Amino acid sequence: MKLSIESAPHIPRPISVQKVMGLVILALVPALLAHWWFFGPGILVQVILAVGFALAFEAAMLKARQVPLKPFLTDLSAVLTGILFALCVPPLAPWWIALLGMFFAIVVAKQLYGGIGNNIFNPAMLGFAVMLIAFPREMSNWLAPRDIAIHMPGLWETLQHIFTGGLSQSQVAYDTLTQATPLDTIKNGLRQGQALSEIRSQPVFGDFGGMGWEWIANWYAIGGLFLWRQRIITWHVPAAVILTTIAFSLPFFLYDSDVFLSPLQHLFSGGTLLGAFFIATDPVTGSSTPRGKLIFGAGVAILMILIRQFGTFPDGVAFSVLLMNSAAPLIDRLTIPKPYGTKGQRHG
Numbered sequence: 001m002k003l004s005i006e007s008a009p010h011i012p013r014p015i016s017v018q019k020v021m022g023l024v025i026l027a028l029v030p031a032l033l034a035h036w037w038f039f040g041p042g043i044l045v046q047v048i049l050a051v052g053f054a055l056a057f058e059a060a061m062l063k064a065r066q067v068p069l070k071p072f073l074t075d076l077s078a079v080l081t082g083i084l085f086a087l088c089v090p091p092l093a094p095w096w097i098a099l100l101g102m103f104f105a106i107v108v109a110k111q112l113y114g115g116i117g118n119n120i121f122n123p124a125m126l127g128f129a130v131m132l133i134a135f136p137r138e139m140s141n142w143l144a145p146r147d148i149a150i151h152m153p154g155l156w157e158t159l160q161h162i163f164t165g166g167l168s169q170s171q172v173a174y175d176t177l178t179q180a181t182p183l184d185t186i187k188n189g190l191r192q193g194q195a196l197s198e199i200r201s202q203p204v205f206g207d208f209g210g211m212g213w214e215w216i217a218n219w220y221a222i223g224g225l226f227l228w229r230q231r232i233i234t235w236h237v238p239a240a241v242i243l244t245t246i247a248f249s250l251p252f253f254l255y256d257s258d259v260f261l262s263p264l265q266h267l268f269s270g271g272t273l274l275g276a277f278f279i280a281t282d283p284v285t286g287s288s289t290p291r292g293k294l295i296f297g298a299g300v301a302i303l304m305i306l307i308r309q310f311g312t313f314p315d316g317v318a319f320s321v322l323l324m325n326s327a328a329p330l331i332d333r334l335t336i337p338k339p340y341g342t343k344g345q346r347h348g
Contacts (some may be wrong), residue, residue, distance in 0.1 A: 017116070021076035023232050024278065026081060027223035031274075034219050035087065038145045039213030042091025042158045049098035049162075050082035054106050061111035066230045079117050084124035084278065088271060088318070089131070090142045092153070092314050097138055101127035121325045125318040132313065135311035142181050148203045182210030183270050183314035186261070195258035202262045209268030217273045222283045224277025233281040238289055240274035240297025242267065249305050260309060270308075270315035279317070291335040292328070297321060299324045 028281045056235045058078040062069050072078075075158045085101050105127030113119040132139045146152055153161070180188060182204055189199035199205075206214045245266050252260035266272060271279075278288055287296040300320045307316025 008163070017075045019075065020232055021080045023230055024227060025076065025083060026277065027078055027226045028087070028220075030223060031216050031219035032087065034216045036210075036265065038147075038216065039091050039143045040146070040152050041155045042085065042093075043077055045155075045158055045162055046086035046089055046091060046093065046098060047083055048307060049095055050086040051079050052082075052106065053099050053102035054078040054085075057106040058111070059104055060082070061107055062115075063113070063114075067115070072115065073102060075116065078106060081110075081124045081127075084274075085127050087274065088124075088128045089139060092141065092143065092158065093138055094165060095162050097135065100134075103127075104130045110122040117284055119284060121322055122279060122282050125279060125321050129318045129322060132318070140180060140184060142165035143208070144204065145154070162243045172283075180333070181270070181314065182213060187308075187314040196261070197258055206268075208262075209265040209270075213270075214268045217268045219271040220277055221240070224273070224281075227277065233277070234290075234293065235292035236277045237281045237286065237300075238299040239273070240294045241280060241301045243303035244298040245272060245305065247255050248302050252305075252309065266305060266308070271317040272304065275304070275317040275321060279321055285321075285328065287328045287331045287335070289336075289337060290333055292331045296324050296328060296333065300337055301329065 031044060055073060055078050057071055062072055082098075082102060085105060086098070089097055089101070105123040109121050109123040109126040110116065110119045114158070143149065143152070150307060175180050185202065186196065186199055187189060190196070204211055206212070208214055209217060224233070224238055228235055228238070246263040249261060249263045254263045263270070276297070280297055285294045300317075303320035303323055304316040306321055307313060311319075313319065
């Protein structure tokens with residue numbers, strides 16, 4: 001007799017934390033390689049530093065808490081935290097940025113709350129936000145993209161600057177190699193009374209966002225779609241971030257296009273798509289209900305745009321995610337689905 005399995009419910013096959021983290025890391029590889037192409041090998045050094053420090057702090061805290069090391073060191077969660085952090089810092093950032101950033105990410109944001117699954121805030125974003133507030137100069141010196149760079153440092157020059165703070169005397173001075181990010185350039189230009197159309201005439205800008213950054217954003221989106229197809233993430237948060245970014249920024253842009261960024265500029269600049277697919281979708285620090293995910297994603301987008309347009313910092317992704325992390329428990333409580341079989345009554 002043939003057994004029919006068409007009727008619900010079905011129990012999905014369990015998936016390990018290690019496999020989930022591994023697939024997320026795999027989805028980030030194309031964007032990481034694009035980052036390397038446009039801004040040099042510094043991103044690889046930053047990834048190695050951040051991952052190394054993350055694993056070291058993870059091991060030290062697990063040992064202090066008398067928790068077995070192997071299951072948690074091999075689940076790749078610390079590795080992913082290091083990679084996400086590294087993708088947000090300048091390629092030539094000094095080595096101690098990764099050290100301090102991973103201390104706050106792993107020790108403060110993760111292990112002091114009880115480890116993976118218990119943390120309230122996204123570890124990578126908390127580490128990045130602390131570094132951005134504490135060391136704004138070191139966190140704002142980005143290399144010019146390859147197509148317009150005077151000189152692209154090689155691996156040896158990159159290592160030299162990261163670990164010693166300088167380049168060889170025979171090469172171009174470091175100050176001539178670095179520049180503000182496109183969002184920094186917009187923020188500074190607007191403060192000086194320049195029109196957005198005038199600011200965007202600079203060669204650092206591409207069709208929508210910054211030169212090079214548009215391609216990196218595209219690869220974030222492709223990697224995110226891969227995770228959706230693999231059922232690692234759902235569509236709710238990315239769709240809410242992207243659609244709310246467009247809907248919320250469009251009225252500002254139509255009101256004054258020389259002051260407010262267009263929706264496409266918001267999407268393809270900074271960490272919008274990285275946040276939409278890889279950070280705001282964190283199942284631990286984000287919302288877990290379907291409606292809650294939509295509210296969470298919309299909140300991230302709205303706060304990000306408000307910070308970019310009216311705040312001190314040029315890119316608000318990290319701060320908006322952290323603010324919504326604090327609201328996630330309340331959002332989930334208010335959006336709990338009605339139990340199956342009830343007639344609409346609320347269950348507390």
